[in-house]
Amino acid sequence: MNKKITNPFVSIFILSIILGAVACKKADIKFGQEFLDNDITQIFKVDSFAVDLSTVYLDSFVTSAKGTVLLGGYKDPAFGTVKTSSYFELIPPSYADVYVGTILDSVCLILKPSGNFYGDSTLPINVTVSELADSIYLPENYYSFYNNASFNAKPTPIVSSDIVVRPKSNAPINLKLPNAFGDKFLDKLKVNTDIDLKTSAAFLRYFKGMKISSNTNSKMIVGCSDDVVMRLYYKTPSALEEHKYIDFTLTNKLHQFNNISVDRSGTVLGSKNFGPTSTATREISSTATGNVAYMQASTNSLV
Numbered sequence: 001m002n003k004k005i006t007n008p009f010v011s012i013f014i015l016s017i018i019l020g021a022v023a024c025k026k027a028d029i030k031f032g033q034e035f036l037d038n039d040i041t042q043i044f045k046v047d048s049f050a051v052d053l054s055t056v057y058l059d060s061f062v063t064s065a066k067g068t069v070l071l072g073g074y075k076d077p078a079f080g081t082v083k084t085s086s087y088f089e090l091i092p093p094s095y096a097d098v099y100v101g102t103i104l105d106s107v108c109l110i111l112k113p114s115g116n117f118y119g120d121s122t123l124p125i126n127v128t129v130s131e132l133a134d135s136i137y138l139p140e141n142y143y144s145f146y147n148n149a150s151f152n153a154k155p156t157p158i159v160s161s162d163i164v165v166r167p168k169s170n171a172p173i174n175l176k177l178p179n180a181f182g183d184k185f186l187d188k189l190k191v192n193t194d195i196d197l198k199t200s201a202a203f204l205r206y207f208k209g210m211k212i213s214s215n216t217n218s219k220m221i222v223g224c225s226d227d228v229v230m231r232l233y234y235k236t237p238s239a240l241e242e243h244k245y246i247d248f249t250l251t252n253k254l255h256q257f258n259n260i261s262v263d264r265s266g267t268v269l270g271s272k273n274f275g276p277t278s279t280a281t282r283e284i285s286s287t288a289t290g291n292v293a294y295m296q297a298s299t300n301s302l303v
């Protein structure tokens with residue numbers, strides 16, 4: 001006696017089993033038996049591709065508040081002539097009524113090499129120190145200074161000299177400044193009513209900051225920490241003559257930045273299609289540079 005299945009759920013269950021059995025069946029792929037054991041066959045797909053490299057020039061990059069003061073410059077056959085200049089502000093310590101009658105011994109700018117450098121460390125580099133004519137300020141809607149930023153300095157530098165720097169020696173760089181330059185600060189410290197020393201803002205209106213640059217004779221760039229100090233050495237006129245000093249220090253690290261300029265004229269990267277003055281693309285294929293791509297962050301060149 002045949003019975004009909006009248007329960008619809010049972011019908012659906014049986015149909016699902018049938019469909020599942022059909023859906024789970026895999027197609028057989030025959031690779032042949034002569035060289036392959038189909039029980040352990042693995043399939044690998046091999047392809048090839050070509051590498052296309054380019055050198056890309058970045059318009060600008062942030063250099064403020066990086067903790068680095070750059071000195072010097074160099075000329076590289078690939079990257080071109082690179083020049084650096086660093087800008088920063090200095091402020092005096094809190095006023096103390098101890099300078100009346102003191103006499104200036106000397107004044108110098110002290111920088112501490114970080115150990116990083118590029119170029120020939122056996123040759124001297126030029127260091128030119130100038131007083132800023134403009135106050136350092138960030139334009140509206142800007143929060144950092146870039147490598148192309150600059151501020152006007154007074155036309156006559158405070159000092160310009162060629163010095164030998166041993167970047168790996170950890171010895172500080174002492175740039176001697178003219179005594180006449182230091183006297184004007186010590187004279188102000190002798191007067192307790194001098195308005196330029198009342199606040200840091202007042203002093204920065206009087207002395208807007210410094211710029212350190214280099215001429216084209218330099219063959220090395222040296223990195224220094226941003227712990228820049230202008231030190232005034234002085235002595236007291238008493239019978240027991242004492243030699244002391246006072247430091248003007250960098251405090252606003254956001255206003256310390258480096259300008260880095262690159263002239264690629266006459267180099268492989270000086271193509272008309274590459275560089276800051278180009279109206280075309282700022283990318284040059286390695287096919288145009290002898291199948292070589294160039295990368296150096298300090299000159300805005302990336303691969």
